[in-house]
Amino acid sequence: MQSFSELTALLESKGIKPSLQRLLLLDYMYHCHEHPTVEKIYADLAAQGHALSKATVYNALTLFVQKGILRIVHLDNSEARYDILTNDHGHFVCECCGAIYDEPVDFDQLNLQFPEAGSIRQRDIFYRGVCKRCKDKG
Amino acid sequence: MQSFSELTALLESKGIKPSLQRLLLLDYMYHCHEHPTVEKIYADLAAQGHALSKATVYNALTLFVQKGILRIVHLDNSEARYDILTNDHGHFVCECCGAIYDEPVDFDQLNLQFPEAGSIRQRDIFYRGVCKRCKDKG
DNA sequence: TATACAATTTAGAATCATTCTAAATTAAAC
DNA sequence: GTTTAATTTAGAATGATTCTAAATTGTATA
Numbered sequence: 001m002q003s004f005s006e007l008t009a010l011l012e013s014k015g016i017k018p019s020l021q022r023l024l025l026l027d028y029m030y031h032c033h034e035h036p037t038v039e040k041i042y043a044d045l046a047a048q049g050h051a052l053s054k055a056t057v058y059n060a061l062t063l064f065v066q067k068g069i070l071r072i073v074h075l076d077n078s079e080a081r082y083d084i085l086t087n088d089h090g091h092f093v094c095e096c097c098g099a100i101y102d103e104p105v106d107f108d109q110l111n112l113q114f115p116e117a118g119s120i121r122q123r124d125i126f127y128r129g130v131c132k133r134c135k136d137k138g
Numbered sequence: 139m140q141s142f143s144e145l146t147a148l149l150e151s152k153g154i155k156p157s158l159q160r161l162l163l164l165d166y167m168y169h170c171h172e173h174p175t176v177e178k179i180y181a182d183l184a185a186q187g188h189a190l191s192k193a194t195v196y197n198a199l200t201l202f203v204q205k206g207i208l209r210i211v212h213l214d215n216s217e218a219r220y221d222i223l224t225n226d227h228g229h230f231v232c233e234c235c236g237a238i239y240d241e242p243v244d245f246d247q248l249n250l251q252f253p254e255a256g257s258i259r260q261r262d263i264f265y266r267g268v269c270k271r272c273k274d275k276g
Numbered sequence: 277t278a279t280a281c282a283a284t285t286t287a288g289a290a291t292c293a294t295t296c297t298a299a300a301t302t303a304a305a306c
Numbered sequence: 307g308t309t310t311a312a313t314t315t316a317g318a319a320t321g322a323t324t325c326t327a328a329a330t331t332g333t334a335t336a
Binding site: 099 | 212232248251262273
């Protein structure tokens, strides 16, 4: 997923009008190998000369989440983080440095049973602790 | 875990001074089979004639989380929810009615590998969708 | 039992991420 | 080209949580 024409096609396939702002945001998310906050996305785009309104960032990201392009992650009660949806994966959150590590998870193989579940739309796994990098530092 | 003397012993074993307010809150959490918000805890205790300050509720719950008695759950960017820690379990969240269903999970059997993890302190699983009750209603 | 000291509680102010609002701009349709 | 709808925008409003500083309670010591 590289070119703007591909991103345009993706947005249109989801029924989203591909405005310049939305394309910039989607392009950013595809090239960002983090789980950025709104503040970071906003600042990075501004630094690149694309001064979107913060409301636009919120609007577009929320729309992308609704359409299943992104996932929103609430790690704590500070800023939300956004995750581009490639394939199902779990998260390991380092409580020391704040890093978030992705790891593929075969959810079907886990075979978790939730008797009360009528239908399942999204599955998330979060492990928390101290990452190796921080542990080595002591 | 029923009597105040048992709750007192639990708090003391965690190095927490068992004030009346803390005992009331802990007692509430042990008898509450939900995942209540601060607002609900505050309102329910007030209705029982125990008008704690909201700051006290926040202070005590935060302390309990730090000491490993409770777990805080951030489902979305609205109010946090608190979960009494009995044993490891997963959560199914109904996106229709907001209900949260617990289900035991044997995390060790899942055998998830996070190569970057130095040590793991907490493991969480969240599934989201529509619960059977809501699905039957249509 | 009185006094000093520390911890806890409290009300209300402050903070800050997010949402809302209403105007301005842009794109689309006729 | 004009009208209409959608999008963007800045700034105000909201609301959960945290902070602050004073009041209260509990504890230790004389």
